[in-house]
Amino acid sequence: MKQRHYSDLGETLYSETLDNGLRVYLLSKAGFHKTYAVMTTDYGSIDQSFVPLNGTEPVTQPAGIAHFLEHKMFEKADHDAFDTFAHFGGSSNAFTSFTHTSYLFSATHHLKENLETLLDFVQDPYFTDKTVNKEKGIIGQEIQMYEDDPNSRAYFGTIANLYPNQPLADDIAGTIESIAKITPDDLYLAHQTFYHPSNMSLFVVGRLEPSETLAWIKSNQTAKQFAEPAPIRRILPPFSDQIIEHKQLVMPVERPKVTIGIRGMDKLPVGIERLKYEDALSLGFTLLLGETAPDFLSLYDQGIIDDSFGYNIELQRGAHHVIMAGEADDPAAFENALSDILQHADDKLAAAGDRFEAVQREAIGSTLSSFNSLEAIANQFDDRLYGEANLFDEVGVVKALTMSDVISTMQQFIRTASISVQEIVSGH
Amino acid sequence: MPKQLAKGVWLNVIPTTQFKTISMTVDFIAPGNVRELSNRILLAQLLETSSADYPTQTSLAQKLSMMYGASYGVNVFRYGLQEGLRFSSTIINDHFIGGESLLNEMVNFLHSVIYRPLINDDAFETVTFARQKQNLLAYLKSLNDDKQYYAEQQLSQLYFKNEPFFATSLYGDAETINGITAHDLYAIYQHLLATNQVQITVAGDVSEADLVAALTNWQLKDRQIQTSELIYRRPETEIVSKTEGQPLQQSKLNMAYKLPVYYRDADFYKALVFNGLFGGTPISMLFKNVREKNSLAYYASSRFDGFTGTLLVQTGIDQSNEAAVKTIIAQQLDTIANGQFSDEVFNQVVASLINGRESRLDSQRALVNQVMLDQLLHSSVSATEWVKRIKQVTKEDVAMIAKQVHLQATYFLKGEDAK
Numbered sequence: 001m002k003q004r005h006y007s008d009l010g011e012t013l014y015s016e017t018l019d020n021g022l023r024v025y026l027l028s029k030a031g032f033h034k035t036y037a038v039m040t041t042d043y044g045s046i047d048q049s050f051v052p053l054n055g056t057e058p059v060t061q062p063a064g065i066a067h068f069l070e071h072k073m074f075e076k077a078d079h080d081a082f083d084t085f086a087h088f089g090g091s092s093n094a095f096t097s098f099t100h101t102s103y104l105f106s107a108t109h110h111l112k113e114n115l116e117t118l119l120d121f122v123q124d125p126y127f128t129d130k131t132v133n134k135e136k137g138i139i140g141q142e143i144q145m146y147e148d149d150p151n152s153r154a155y156f157g158t159i160a161n162l163y164p165n166q167p168l169a170d171d172i173a174g175t176i177e178s179i180a181k182i183t184p185d186d187l188y189l190a191h192q193t194f195y196h197p198s199n200m201s202l203f204v205v206g207r208l209e210p211s212e213t214l215a216w217i218k219s220n221q222t223a224k225q226f227a228e229p230a231p232i233r234r235i236l237p238p239f240s241d242q243i244i245e246h247k248q249l250v251m252p253v254e255r256p257k258v259t260i261g262i263r264g265m266d267k268l269p270v271g272i273e274r275l276k277y278e279d280a281l282s283l284g285f286t287l288l289l290g291e292t293a294p295d296f297l298s299l300y301d302q303g304i305i306d307d308s309f310g311y312n313i314e315l316q317r318g319a320h321h322v323i324m325a326g327e328a329d330d331p332a333a334f335e336n337a338l339s340d341i342l343q344h345a346d347d348k349l350a351a352a353g354d355r356f357e358a359v360q361r362e363a364i365g366s367t368l369s370s371f372n373s374l375e376a377i378a379n380q381f382d383d384r385l386y387g388e389a390n391l392f393d394e395v396g397v398v399k400a401l402t403m404s405d406v407i408s409t410m411q412q413f414i415r416t417a418s419i420s421v422q423e424i425v426s427g428h
Numbered sequence: 429m430p431k432q433l434a435k436g437v438w439l440n441v442i443p444t445t446q447f448k449t450i451s452m453t454v455d456f457i458a459p460g461n462v463r464e465l466s467n468r469i470l471l472a473q474l475l476e477t478s479s480a481d482y483p484t485q486t487s488l489a490q491k492l493s494m495m496y497g498a499s500y501g502v503n504v505f506r507y508g509l510q511e512g513l514r515f516s517s518t519i520i521n522d523h524f525i526g527g528e529s530l531l532n533e534m535v536n537f538l539h540s541v542i543y544r545p546l547i548n549d550d551a552f553e554t555v556t557f558a559r560q561k562q563n564l565l566a567y568l569k570s571l572n573d574d575k576q577y578y579a580e581q582q583l584s585q586l587y588f589k590n591e592p593f594f595a596t597s598l599y600g601d602a603e604t605i606n607g608i609t610a611h612d613l614y615a616i617y618q619h620l621l622a623t624n625q626v627q628i629t630v631a632g633d634v635s636e637a638d639l640v641a642a643l644t645n646w647q648l649k650d651r652q653i654q655t656s657e658l659i660y661r662r663p664e665t666e667i668v669s670k671t672e673g674q675p676l677q678q679s680k681l682n683m684a685y686k687l688p689v690y691y692r693d694a695d696f697y698k699a700l701v702f703n704g705l706f707g708g709t710p711i712s713m714l715f716k717n718v719r720e721k722n723s724l725a726y727y728a729s730s731r732f733d734g735f736t737g738t739l740l741v742q743t744g745i746d747q748s749n750e751a752a753v754k755t756i757i758a759q760q761l762d763t764i765a766n767g768q769f770s771d772e773v774f775n776q777v778v779a780s781l782i783n784g785r786e787s788r789l790d791s792q793r794a795l796v797n798q799v800m801l802d803q804l805l806h807s808s809v810s811a812t813e814w815v816k817r818i819k820q821v822t823k824e825d826v827a828m829i830a831k832q833v834h835l836q837a838t839y840f841l842k843g844e845d846a847k
Binding site: 255358365 | 444447485492495498499575723726776783790
């Protein structure tokens with residue numbers, strides 16, 4: 001088992017890749033009462049087209065299948081995994097993003113039994129026509145719930161504007177029409193291809209003893225047979241830099257909502273340089289639009305933005321973008337003001353040097369604070385996006401950043417980026 | 429152990445090395461009333477964004493950023509009959525930031541934002557006041573776009589139609605807020621600072637002595653100790669129901685029941701297990717039967733409030749299924765009242781509740797909250813004791829609780845086609 005101590009965090013991360021390819025990470029947290037475990041596959045809503053494991057011909061599956069599979073993994077022939085966790089006091093859940101599907105539990109007792117339940121239910125699919133069709137009603141309600149939620153519509157609408165005609169444009173849950181087509185065979189095929197241990201990781205954090213925990217995991221995994229690991233063969237759509245610049249959606253909202261998406265077209269660096277890129281971008285946007293920025297105050301005092309304004313930097317497999325969102329009584333003023341700031345980002349950053357230390361300190365504190373939360377540590381951890389680097393390197397990376405790193409990264413991003421605006425307004 | 433800094437002013441310190449941060453809250457607590465609640469909500473909005481020393485968000489944010497992104501927030505809480513204005517801040521432990529101690533800086537910062545508000549001639553500074561009032565009103569309006577919140581709020585207004593203090597949301601009442609002036613609010617704030625019970629709660633790698641030293645220049649004055657009765661025993665009323673149509677894809681069916689069991693009463697632990705079995709967990713009867721078995725909802729759950737003896741049910745369903753869902757919900761109550769549930773599911777619920785309680789020991793915020801509440805109640809129940817009491821609950825106890833549940837109000841937000 002590998003062991004790495006991060007002195008600036010006071011944390012020691014243990015890791016090992018098992019013979020079947022499963023990447024295991026263990027972090028013991030002194031003083032904690034519960035243990036949180038999350039098992040993640042590198043498979044999300046965008047992975048609709050692929051060559052199946054042991055297959056030769058590409059297939060394209062219905063939108064929403066990764067999320068549907070997530071729902072259906074819990075139900076087995078004679079029991080529900082929720083109940084098995086509950087039997088051992090474990091609380092379980094799962095979530096699907098564009099690029100990942102994660103299964104989790106947290107428990108203050110019976111760690112061994114809960115871990116085995118997690119490994120077993122994720123690796124043992126059971127689907128029938130009856131159980132699959134029943135789920136269509138439940139997910140149908142979930143889709144409709146999000147259809148009524150203007151914030152969700154604004155976010156996913158913006159992503160769709162930034163990546164039209166690409167799998168990213170589909171809602172993670174799919175549509176009522178797309179999920180109607182899902183069959184048990186589709187689910188088995190997706191599971192067989194993407195849930196191979198070599199495409200998955202397991203992060204366990206909290207009250208645990210690393211070598212004992214690893215032994216439990218190993219003993220569970222060596223008792224199971226898996227196909228030979230093979231590289232995942234995703235079929236990616238041809239690259240397109242096309243975007244939809246402006247879109248308006250009419251739905252009954254009390255106040256207009258505006259979302260501005262900025263899609264990066266630049267090529268991302270790899271490894272720890274990518275983490276550095278992400279953090280530099282984050283500091284850059286904080287300097288431009290964070291609460292310490294003079295422009296923030298000026299727009300706030302003019303009533304163009306208010307406390308609902310926020311932005312997020314998102315980097316994922318195959319895409320990166322910045323999303324800015326807020327409510328605005330005057331959407332045009334909101335859009336013009338923000339696009340003006342982006343256009344003059346160079347000058348504004350050149351004048352922001354005296355605030356650099358403050359935003360750098362804030363970023364360090366924010367990463368350190370996130371290590372209070374077992375969920376935050378395990379959910380944010382991504383062991384592939386940044387090569388050998390990960391969340392644990394972030395404080396060190398932020399400390400080493402300079403103002404000129406921030407300026408050059410912002411230039412690289414903004415120079416080639418495309419901008420899209422999504423408005424949500426009521427009809428009258 | 430709590431330390432009384434002055435009459436009606438309490439300091440509770442929870443020394444722990446479990447977290448990377450030190451969390452501090454300063455609570456001003458008084459018996460609640462409906463006008464006062466909205467006053468506090470506007471105060472929170474105003475005091476979170478400005479003070480005499482930090483007159484703009486920018487200056488406030490710059491200060492917090494330099495303190496390694498210290499958090500700062502002001503919010504309002506309501507526990508039964510009591511309401512509180514809470515100032516909170518969290519800083520990083522000094523040994524993660526090269527030994528620079530932020531504790532005194534945080535304590536001084538909180539003193540500055542609490543006791544030196546941005547004022548002009550015995551009133552809150554008018555431009556900032558007007559801006560924040562407008563922002564709060566705008567926020568209140570847009571909250572209605574969250575239909576789960578909206579349905580819950582509508583139900584609350586039905587259920588507590590004779591008790592406006594409870595019917596008002598914790599985001600305030602727009603009409604009341606609209607009528608508040610900068611001058612009146614400042615006077616109200618001065619009165620609050622002088623008369624409210626004060627509870628200062630700190631969790632982190634600090635000692636009580638550190639805090640007592642850091643707090644010396646606060647010069648907190650004695651105040652009258654007010655009644656701290658928390659429990660509200662709502663009288664039983666006629667059943668009321670309301671249906672409202674809106675252009676929505678998903679309908680919301682929310683129901684309120686009276687369950688006359690109160691926080692830390694002898695029956696309280698039985699009611700918690702009952703709620704876990706009925707709808708409070710993902711292994712509950714509501715989740716199993718409304719969602720899993722009949723595929724009628726994405727969410728179907730219940731919540732129990734021991735400060736008012738209220739059981740709330742919320743579901744997101746298709747508009748055509750209202751009657752079917754009501755029937756299933758009523759059946760689940762009967763089934764529990766008749767003791768028709770397995771030992772296995774009962775044990776699962778008990779194990780889940782214990783997991784939830786013990787997990788709260790890993791949240792700095794939950795620790796602070798619990799200590800604050802214990803101080804307000806002048807009693808405490810440790811996690812160990814809590815677990816012991818939950819384990820004593822029997823299936824018969826839970827059936828007995830189900831018999832005490834009485835429907836009082838139903839609200840249906842009916843999805844209709846957009847025009």
